[in-house]
Amino acid sequence: MRADTGAAGAYFRSMHAALKGLRVYLSGADSPLYAHGLVGQVITPYIDRLEATFSAWENRVGFMDRFRISRADSGFPVYQNLLTLENDRATAGERLAAIADVETLKAEMADFILRHKAFPAALQEQIAERLYLEEIGQDELFAPxxxxxxxxxxxxxxxxxxxxxxxxxxxxxxxxxxxxxxxxxxxxxxxxxxxxxxxxxxxxxxxxxxxxxxxxxxxxxxxxxxxxxxxxxxxxxxxxxxxxxxxxxxxxxxxxxxxxxxxxxxxxxxxxxxxxxxxxxxxxxxxxxxxxxxxxxxxxxxxxxxxxxxxxxxxxxxxxxxxxxxxxxxxxxxxxxxxxxxxxxxxxxxxxxxxxxxxxxxxxxxxxxxxxxxxxxxxxx
Known part of the structure; x- marks a missing residue:
């Protein structure tokens, strides 16, 4: 999926809605999983990890060309996407140091639009990368x-x-x-x-x-x-x-x-x-x-x-x-x-x-x- 086709956006919207619905189901006191004792309580934090992981991937699509999912089988992102997150976590601090903070980038975007009468795509990609790196450094993700x-x-x-x-x-x-x-x-x-x-x-x-x-x-x-x-x-x-x-x-x-x-x-x-x-x-x-x-x-x-x-x-x-x-x-x-x-x-x-x-x-x-x-x-x- 390319970020500019709209397919990626549709996929992430539907996945976020699905994970939100699953958490509602798991957390309900009348959920059948609570008949199994700890099952619902155990699984919910893993769903939280998945939500954080998909949020990070969504931000990554904002500055990378492609995002691959297993279209014909599970419907989930391919394994390489998970390995990429793990590798990026290791270098997140160093990469963040080289990118301006979000407020500064937003101010630069506004100035660019006023001066050039065009949309600053490169600055938008820097914001997406900054948000992505901040997220993977703070949130617990679904690891291999x-x-x-x-x-x-x-x-x-x-x-x-x-x-x-x-x-x-x-x-x-x-x-x-x-x-x-x-x-x-x-x-x-x-x-x-x-x-x-x-x-x-x-x-x-x-x-x-x-x-x-x-x-x-x-x-x-x-x-x-x-x-x-x-x-x-x-x-x-x-x-x-x-x-x-x-x-x-x-x-x-x-x-x-x-x-x-x-x-x-x-x-x-x-x-x-x-x-x-x-x-x-x-x-x-x-x-x-x-x-x-x-x-x-x-x-x-x-x-x-x-x-x-x-x-x-x-x-x-x-x-x-x-x-x-x-x-x-x-x-x-x-x-x-x-x-x-x-x-x-x-x-x-x-x-x-x-x-x-x-x-x-x-x-x-x-x-x-x-x-x-x-x-x-x-x-x-």
Whole structure:
């Protein structure tokens, strides 16, 4: 997309509207995601990161010629755009020092217009670059890999093990999909048990844990867990495979539940061509900010049993979890999950257009549909 064609502007308007609608859905007390405890609260900051990232990209389009998205697949920007942000963050301070502040540039623009009776495009590009560099230096963006964070600590009353709820983010480069992972992990190491577990089998009341904690709570495994989570973050790996790999990497860490929130595909009228049928219908919607459709999938795999550790004279086998795959559901089996949910978020105008076309039932088959109407989201229409 070129910045001067108008396609970029339409794309950013529709994406900003979609992310705003998604945040409204996630933050609502009646959101179905709150039935899953921390899920809605965990995902919302990642949406904030995405919004900041798209704002930065929008400013970048103001002084760069091209911006590429995965038009035929996810509808999200290609991975190189994310790497460019990371590289620009490293040099933002140096580049800002060479650009005048925004007020000075605006004054120069006004003077240029008065003297030359023309629009100062070069000065406008400098303002866009300045805003872009300021933004990427201040805001938290959606990086290729966002380090794990512990948001809950408790004790499993059945076995006395401490467990953590940990989340992290990944932008899959091959599928151009932003994803959020969330795992419940038991820790059977003796050192952490003596630190956290009281004699009554509950969490020690005198232990101050200032949640959230960056990384896995147990410092002995925190660095290695970061590496394992990043290595096993690809969309091509099923949740069951990821849980098994995490389980295999650590003798004393036991993933009991893993959730993956996959955002996308995103459909935008006149920009994406990942579905001719959807694009044709969306093109009939008058406003760009209402001509989009955002889908996401929530995947979950949980441990159905744990094979006990075996210690012998010559060898030993650590405890390993056995994960449940719902084989009665062909789609769950294909995804490698215990359960999954497919969701679609769509503006009211776009939903009306889809409904009027007679295609709504087939397009939304298998999806829970959420319609954005003003500052509200109406679910299960």
């Amino acid at each position: 890999f966002i380090l794990p964070e512990t948001v809950r600590v408790s004790i499993n009353p059945k076995n006395g093990r401490p467990y953590y709820v940990v989340h992290w983010g990944v932008f899959d480069g091959s599928r151009t999909l932003p994803m959020v992972y969330m795992a419940t992990i038991e820790d059977s190491s003796q050192s952490i048990a003596s630190m956290l577990v009281a004699k009554d089998g509950k969490l020690k009341s005198d232990v101050d844990i200032p949640l959230p904690v960056g990384g896995l709570l147990n410092p002995e495994f925190a660095r290695a867990f970061d590496v394992s989570a990043e290595r096993n973050g690809a969309y091509s790996l099923s949740p069951a495979t990821i849980a098994q790999n995490l389980d295999a990497d650590f003798e004393f860490l036991h993933p009991k539940q893993l959730r993956r929130f996959v955002l996308g595909p995103f459909y935008s009228a006149g920009v994406t061509d990942n579905s001719d049928r959807i694009s044709t219908i969306l093109s009939k919607v008058r406003k760009d900010e209402n001509a989009w459709l955002l889908t996401w999938t929530m995947q979950e795999v949980f441990s159905k049993t744990e094979s006990p550790a075996k210690h012998g004279l010559w060898s030993s086998t650590p405890a390993r979890d056995v994960y449940h795959i719902e084989t009665d559901d062909l789609e769950a089996t294909r995804q490698g999950v215990s359960a999954y949910q497919k969701h679609a978020l769509v503006p009211h105008d776009a939903y009306q257009a889809l409904y009027a076309s007679g295609e709504a039932e087939s397009i939304f088959s298998g999806f829970s549909v959420h319609v954005v109407s003003g500052n509200q989201v109406i679910s299960e229409v």
